[in-house]
C-alpha cells in the first residue's frame with residue numbers, strides 16, 4: 204500500500220533555478236493495486252516516483268508505505284520494500300558484474316551481509332530457476348557480464364531483480380520506452396505476471412495512451428505537479444485511447460502537443 208498526502212517537492216528552492224515539480228499530490232494505492240501514470244513532459248511523474256523511493260527530498264507532505272511513515276527515511280533503508288525500474292536499461296544493473304552477481308545483490312537489498320553469503324549453492328540454484336522462468340535462455344549465461352545483454356534482456360532481469368528482496372512497491376518509469384516493439388511487449392507481459400504473482404502495489408509511468416488504459420486498473424494524469432485526472436472502474440473501462448487523448452489535450456488547454464508525452468500506441 205502507498206499513501207501520498209499533500210506531497211510537495213521543489214528543486215533548488217530559494218534560487219533563480221527554483222522549480223516546483225510536485226505541487227500537492229494526494230494519492231492512495233491499496234495493496235496490490237496497479238495504476239498507470241501519464242502527463243506532459245515536466246508534469247512531475249518521475250519526481251513523484253523518486254519521492255516515493257526516497258531519492259528526492261520532500262518539502263512538505265507525507266509518504267507511507269504499508270502504513271509506515273517513510274517521508275524522511277533514507278532511500279537505502281526503504282530499498283528492500285520499494286523497487287524501481289528506469290527507462291534506461293543501463294540504469295538498473297551493473298554492467299561489469301555477472302547476471303548472477305547482479306541478481307544476488309538485488310536479493311540482499313536492505314540486508315547487511317556480504318555478496319559471498321548471498322551466493323551459496325542454494326541461492327545460486329534459486330536465482331537460476333527465476334531466470335529460467337523468463338524463457339529467454341539466459342539461465343546458461345549466469346556468469347556473463349550484464350553489459351553483454353540487450354536492453355530488453357536487462358529490463359526483464361531488472362524486473363526479476365525487483366521481486367527478489369520481497370518488495371511491496373514497484374515503481375516503473377517508462378521501463379519499456381527504449382525497447383523495440385517485440386521486446387516491449389514481452390516486458391509488459393512479464394510486468395503484469397510479476398505484479399500479480401507478488402501482489403505488488405505498482406505505479407507505472409508511460410507515454411503510451413494504449414498502455415495507460417490497458418495495464419492495471421487505474422489511470423492517473425499529472426499536470427504541473429498535480430493530479431488532474433484519476434479514473435478507475437467502469438469510467439476507465441468504457442474509455443478508449445481517443446477519449447484519453449481528448450482529455451490530455453483539454454488539460455493542456457488545447458495547445459499543440461509538440462513533445463513526446465503522448466503516444467497513441
Ligand SMILES: Nc1ncnc2c1ncn2[C@@H]1O[C@H](COP(=O)(O)OP(=O)(O)OP(=O)(O)O)[C@@H](O)[C@H]1O
Nearest residue numbers: 214215222224242243244245246247248249250251
Ligand atoms: N534534479 C532536478 N533538478 C532541478 N529540476 C528538476 C530536477 N528533476 C526534475 N526537475 C524539474 O522538475 C519538473 C518535473 O520533472 P519530472 O522529471 O518529474 O517530470 P516528468 O513528468 O517525469 O517529465 P518527463 O515526461 O519529461 O520525464 C521539470 O520541470 C524538471 O525540469
